[in-house]
Amino acid sequence: MALxxxxxxxxxxxxxxxxxxxxxFREAVVQDEPxxxxxxxGEPVPVIDCAGLxxxxxxxxxxxxxxxxxxxxxxxxxxxxxxxxSGNRDICGACYTDMTTHGNRTKCP
Numbered sequence: 001m002a003l004x005x006x007x008x009x010x011x012x013x014x015x016x017x018x019x020x021x022x023x024x025f026r027e028a029v030v031q032d033e034p035x036x037x038x039x040x041x042g043e044p045v046p047v048i049d050c051a052g053l054x055x056x057x058x059x060x061x062x063x064x065x066x067x068x069x070x071x072x073x074x075x076x077x078x079x080x081x082x083x084x085x086s087g088n089r090d091i092c093g094a095c096y097t098d099m100t101t102h103g104n105r106t107k108c109p
Contacts, residue, residue: 050081054075057071061085
């Protein structure tokens, strides 16, 4: 009977230690995430997954490599990729809509 209680106590303590360690690890990961400094207001801008978002954006494009290159540049500079495979460019604001190529054509897909 005493052995059973000892095993139960050991299991509970082990589980508690694992949970505390996991919580500490998650807190360390959140603190280590980089944040890009924002514009003039000093607020940090969250880091976004440009490759993943541009992959969705360019998935149905006739020239996906060119689209990915342009979208990656726009995402890096503007910190935004519009939802969907086309349109919705106004959601990302003037940075995204006003960026042009050397030929004065819109750059961002």
